[in-house]
Amino acid sequence: MTDEFTTDIYYDDDADVSTLDDETVAVLGYGSQGHAHALNLHDSGVDVVVGLRESSSSRSAAEADGLTVTTPDDAVSQASYVSVLVPDTVQASVYENAIEPNLEAGDTLQFAHGLNIHYNQIEPPEDVDVTMVAPKSPGHLVRRNYENDEGTPGLLAVYQDTTGDAQGRALAYAKGIGCTRAGVIETTFQEEVESDLFGEQAVLCGGVTSLVKHGYETLVDAGYSPEIAYFECLNELKLIVDLMYEGGHAEMWDSVSDTAEYGGLSRGDRIVDESVRENMEETLEEIQNGEFTREWILENQAGRPSYHQLRDAEKNHEIEQVGERLRDLFAWADEASENEDESVQVQADD
Ligand SMILES: NC(=O)c1ccc[n+]([C@@H]2O[C@H](COP(=O)([O-])OP(=O)(O)OC[C@H]3O[C@@H](n4cnc5c(N)ncnc54)[C@H](O)[C@@H]3O)[C@@H](O)[C@H]2O)c1
Ligand SMILES: CC(C)(O)[C@@H](O)C(=O)O
Numbered sequence: 001m002t003d004e005f006t007t008d009i010y011y012d013d014d015a016d017v018s019t020l021d022d023e024t025v026a027v028l029g030y031g032s033q034g035h036a037h038a039l040n041l042h043d044s045g046v047d048v049v050v051g052l053r054e055s056s057s058s059r060s061a062a063e064a065d066g067l068t069v070t071t072p073d074d075a076v077s078q079a080s081y082v083s084v085l086v087p088d089t090v091q092a093s094v095y096e097n098a099i100e101p102n103l104e105a106g107d108t109l110q111f112a113h114g115l116n117i118h119y120n121q122i123e124p125p126e127d128v129d130v131t132m133v134a135p136k137s138p139g140h141l142v143r144r145n146y147e148n149d150e151g152t153p154g155l156l157a158v159y160q161d162t163t164g165d166a167q168g169r170a171l172a173y174a175k176g177i178g179c180t181r182a183g184v185i186e187t188t189f190q191e192e193v194e195s196d197l198f199g200e201q202a203v204l205c206g207g208v209t210s211l212v213k214h215g216y217e218t219l220v221d222a223g224y225s226p227e228i229a230y231f232e233c234l235n236e237l238k239l240i241v242d243l244m245y246e247g248g249h250a251e252m253w254d255s256v257s258d259t260a261e262y263g264g265l266s267r268g269d270r271i272v273d274e275s276v277r278e279n280m281e282e283t284l285e286e287i288q289n290g291e292f293t294r295e296w297i298l299e300n301q302a303g304r305p306s307y308h309q310l311r312d313a314e315k316n317h318e319i320e321q322v323g324e325r326l327r328d329l330f331a332w333a334d335e336a337s338e339n340e341d342e343s344v345q346v347q348a349d350d
């Protein structure tokens with residue numbers, strides 16, 4: 001642990017996977033997070049059972065990976081530690097049908113994102129621990145990092161502690177999936193949910209793709225070639241972000257030319273200006289007051305019409321077609337498509 005931050009950070013020495021000896025951990029779902037948690041825990045010596053519906057196409061992948069697979073309700077009844085890694089939108093019904101009837105006093109109910117607890121879609125009984133271990137990363141990297149002896153940073157939160165050891169048990173799980181190798185920060189369900197939704201909407205997923213598309217469209221509409229626009233606004237972004245990841249903005253500014261540094265520092269705030277900040281604040285407010293989650297629940301009840309429309313528009317954006325063609329032409333395409341195949345296989349849903 002460190003004293004230098006306002007939050008506690010836990011590392012491998014603060015956690016003990018053997019806390020979960022003699023227990024069975026049920027991992028419900030075998031998608032992006034589920035496959036990574038189940039395989040990492042298994043490789044860490046934890047007894048894991050994967051819970052998937054009889055009809056699930058993920059079953060064969062989990063079995064081929066050497067894991068024991070059963071139905072969600074059977075997995076919960078076998079386990080004393082239940083990790084809920086089905087999509088947020090089905091967690092409430094999986095909870096009602098498969099989890100709640102099979103939970104026993106003293107069990108742990110765990111999430112990788114606190115949406116259903118924070119917005120009261122799941123109301124667990126008082127006699128179980130309710131915790132969260134939320135890797136701050138896409139699931140496929142949680143697995144890849146573990147296999148490369150690296151860690152993935154994560155958040156840990158305790159919502160309900162009836163055993164008196166909810167935190168120690170969650171830390172054991174966090175170590176089992178490789179998060180304490182990198183560092184685990186203690187937080188609350190509320191802070192995780194609101195910051196996670198904000199991050200993915202405003203910056204990581206929504207904000208950045210929108211910035212890239214606007215940049216690409218500006219160049220192409222002005223007559224520049226789509227290939228040049230793709231490389232300038234999308235491909236090189238990874239290389240720039242790698243530098244920011246390694247050494248913050250300073251390392252990136254240090255590596256680019258003085259011309260890029262002056263141009264970026266003097267023009268950046270003109271592009272992403274105060275109006276963007278106001279939009280971000282509005283987006284955060286919709287998260288905090290529950291409006292976003294209400295909208296998402298209703299969208300699901302209606303069969304996801306807007307979701308499908310938005311997804312199609314994104315898929316059909318010119319930058320996607322240009323990127324597909326260009327990635328095929330470059331030497332690194334083989335490596336990229338291998339990774340893609342791997343992710344398609346475990347992402348396959350039913
Ligand atoms: N995707 C990420 O990288 C990421 C990162 C951090 C946290 N999370 C959180 O992890 C949780 C899981 O998200 P995900 O993106 O890994 O999910 P996913 O969509 O990748 O995987 C879903 C899995 O659940 C199974 N499933 C779907 N419906 C089911 C049902 N009705 N009953 C039983 N199984 C069902 C699918 O077969 C699949 O194996 C969510 O709470 C999410 O917010 C995800
Ligand atoms: C990987 C992310 C975006 O960080 C996660 O929060 C998710 O919901 O998939």
Ligand SMILES: [Mg+2]
Binds near residue numbers: 136199
């Ligand atoms: Mg996230």
Ligand SMILES: [Mg+2]
Binds near residue numbers: 113196200
């Ligand atoms: Mg998220």
